[in-house]
Amino acid sequence: MQSEKRTDSISAARLISSCLVLVALSLHFFAIVLYAMPINPVSVRAQNSVSRYVEPIFYQNWRLFAPEPVDSERGILLRVRLRRDRHSIETTDFIDITSPKISDLQATRFFPNLRYRIVASMLAAIHYRDPVRLRLQDLDEYTAECYSHVENIDLNGEVSNEECAVDADAIFTPPIRELMRSFAYAGLRHIAPEVLDVALSELDTTVLVEAQLRIVHSEPVPFSRRNETSHARYPIIMDSPWLQILPL
Amino acid sequence: MAPNPAAVTVRPWMRNFLADVLQRLWCQRYCMYGISLLRIGYGVSWLMIAFTNYRDRHYLWGPDGSYSYELFRQSARFPNYSLYQLSSDRLFFELVYHMGIIVTLLFIFGTFGRSISLLQLVFVASLNYRNPIILDGGDNIAFLVLFWLVLADSSAISTRLKRRTKPCSTPCIPVITLLHNVAITAIITQLVLLYFLSGLYKAQGSPWYEGTALYYIFQALEFSWPPLTDALRDSLIFGLLASYVTIFFQISVTVGLLRPDTCKQVLDTACTQVASSAEHRSEEPDACFEIVGSNTMWSSAFVIDAHKKQAAAAVANDGRSRVVNTVAQLARRLVVESTAAS
Known part of the structure; x- marks a missing residue:
């Protein structure tokens, strides 16, 4: 019992x-x-x-290429501004810090290098829109205004972002700026130290170093125009504000 | 003596049924080899990622990397949520990173059981939170599965190889068994949600149901693999079929995972390979069944006491699914017991 x-x-x-x-x-x-x-x-x-x-x-997100698939080529260029003395500020050319990694990515599909994901994630962060606001049609149209079409491709040319000056703060919010600053800083240290023509060790706080990121998109060829050989994919570019990145 | 309330209020068949369910939940560990394979596969994948990105580790996760230490500290939700949060020192980073690789190696070999799984979770979470902007869906599901894997007993293969004994051949601790089965259930549920929700999102997107999604995806260099994707991109038939098959597969995999027959076909292959490496394969025909059993448990929680081998033979012989057999047995049993009760 x-x-x-x-x-x-x-x-x-x-x-x-x-x-x-x-x-x-x-x-x-x-x-x-x-x-x-x-x-x-x-x-x-x-x-x-x-x-x-x-x-x-x-945390989880299972959108995975949906509802709208990723469809554009994207890349980021970087340039810096140095003040070597009181009277002159030197601005370097833009240097591509992402495209060279694409071939590495395509070569190692199963266990890829994760560098390229940084670019994709940064662009996703910049373009993120709250889905509820989108659904409520409370959608700002500033993105399109802030891009500049470059038809004669010269990615090193000057691009005017003046027309979106009012909305620049809405795009480059403090967290986004901090992310870009961090990215630019790491880019100078690890990817393209040659952008600075002075050794990193020689830099000190008396040399003003600012960086600017140029985000480049190429719109996809529409499905209906896939057979038109004359259809060009013009890059669309957007420049970040100058970001102070010292001290390195 | 007052009668036992349970004995009075619960009908005999219900009592037997509950006893059977409890017996299965608390005393029988499911999916022992499957979860062990999962652990090894997970560890190897993680190790490959760590080695592939070894040269770039400072850029990706280091204190002066693309996600700066300051940014990391600002965005961290809790104090010390990641081991890398403890110090911005470069040497400390190196120490933690390499310790993570060592832990992964031990994790692959199944040394120290659950403790090493817990350590692996800590190191993986630390690295994930160190730079969240490089994570993708694969990292996401891997981390979630690892979380539940900590609760599961994934030592079957290593135990088998070391001692040449069947896993859990000694009496299992019931609470640990329950946790193991809960972990298996959670992993399967999580996978079902992944596929189902992903399919649901795709079904909402016009490029997917218009059959042009892959055409656009292949235009992005990061997702193209020339010349293969260039050739496929312009194929109308391929684009349409691939889009629809993707949506259909992702939504219907839920049903597939719940059907033991489907799982049996997929998992039997892996199980046979593992079992063939063991010396006493002939002694353990039930190993594969245990893997299938996990899905059976999940899909038909009301499994009656069908003998394993008889049920397997029935499935093989008449081609009916085990769910059908189980339901039929349940019905027969209910009829018999209600007749006896009346």
């Missing part, structure tokens, strides 16, 4: 524990579904509380 009682109590404890685990697991994945599913009235309403639970550890 004692043995039966003990077995029953163990079974009851296991049943209760199993139910608790099942409920916890169900709640967990319910929160994940609400967080990761396409935008809808329920997920919008629960967004704040669900994000607080999901994002620290269980």
Whole structure:
């Protein structure tokens, strides 16, 4: 009898524990579904509380080339401005710090070099728009205005961003600027130290070093024009503000 | 003596049924070889990424890398969320990075059991949070799977190779078994969500349902692989088929993962390869079944006490799925027990 009682109590404890685990697991994945599913009235309403639970550890995003696939060639150029003395400021040419890595990427498909992802992620950060605002048609049109079409391709030419001066702060928000500054800084140290014609060790705080990133897009050839050999892919470029990157 | 309330309020068939479910949850570890393979595959992949990017480690994750230490500190959600947060010293970075590689090696070999899985989680999370801007969907699912893998018993293959004994041949600790089964369930659910939601997003995009998505994706150099993608890009039939197959596969893989037959076909191959490397293969025909069993458990939580080999033979003989068999047995049992009760 004692043995039966003990077995029953163990079974009851296991049943209760199993139910608790099942409920916890169900709640967990319910929160994940609400967080990761396409935008809808329920997920919008629960967004704040669900994000607080999901994002620290269980962040996930399964859009994966959807609904709109990635479709443009993208790259980033870098140039710097040096003040060598009180009267002269020297500006270097732009140097491409991403395209050379494309061939490396294509050569190692299974375990690729992760460098190129930085460019893609930075562009994604710049172009990120809140999906709820997009759905509500509260969409700013500043992006298009801030790009400049360059038809005679000279990526080192000057591009005027004056027309979007008002909205530049909206695009290059403080976090984006900080990200770009970090990227430019690392680019000078690790990818293109030759942009600076002085050794990094010789730089000190008396030499003003500012960097500017030029983001280059090539629009895709529309599907309907895929057979038109004359269709050119003009680059679209956007310059960041000058970013102070000292001290190195 | 007062009667046991459970014995009075719960009908016998329900009682047996619950006992059976509890027995399976607490006393039988599922997917032992599958999860072990997963651990090894995960470790090897992670090691390859660490080696492929070894020369660029400072640029990608270092204190003066593309995601600066200051930026990293500002964006960190909790104090010490990543080991790299503890110091901006270059030597410290090197130490942690190389320790991560050593931990991954131990993780692949299954040394120290769950402890090493936990350490692997800590090092992977540290590296992921050090530079979140280089993460993609693959890193995302890998981390989520690793999180649950810590709870699972993934030592089957290493135990088998070391001691030449069946995994869990000694009595298993019930709580650990429950955690293992919960981890398996969570991993499968997470994979189902990945595919289903990804398919759902694609079904919303006009380039996908118009069949032009791959045409546009292949124009981006980072996703092209000339000359293969150049040739495929202009094929109307390929573009349309590939788009639709992708959507269909991603949405329907949910059903596929829930059907044990589908999993059996996929996993039997891997299992056979692993089992053939072991000396006592003939002693363990159930190994493959254990892998399939995890999916069975998930899909039909109300599995009745069908004997493993009989059920497997039934599936093989008459081609019916195990779910069908299980439901049929459940129905038979209910009829028999309700007749006996009345």
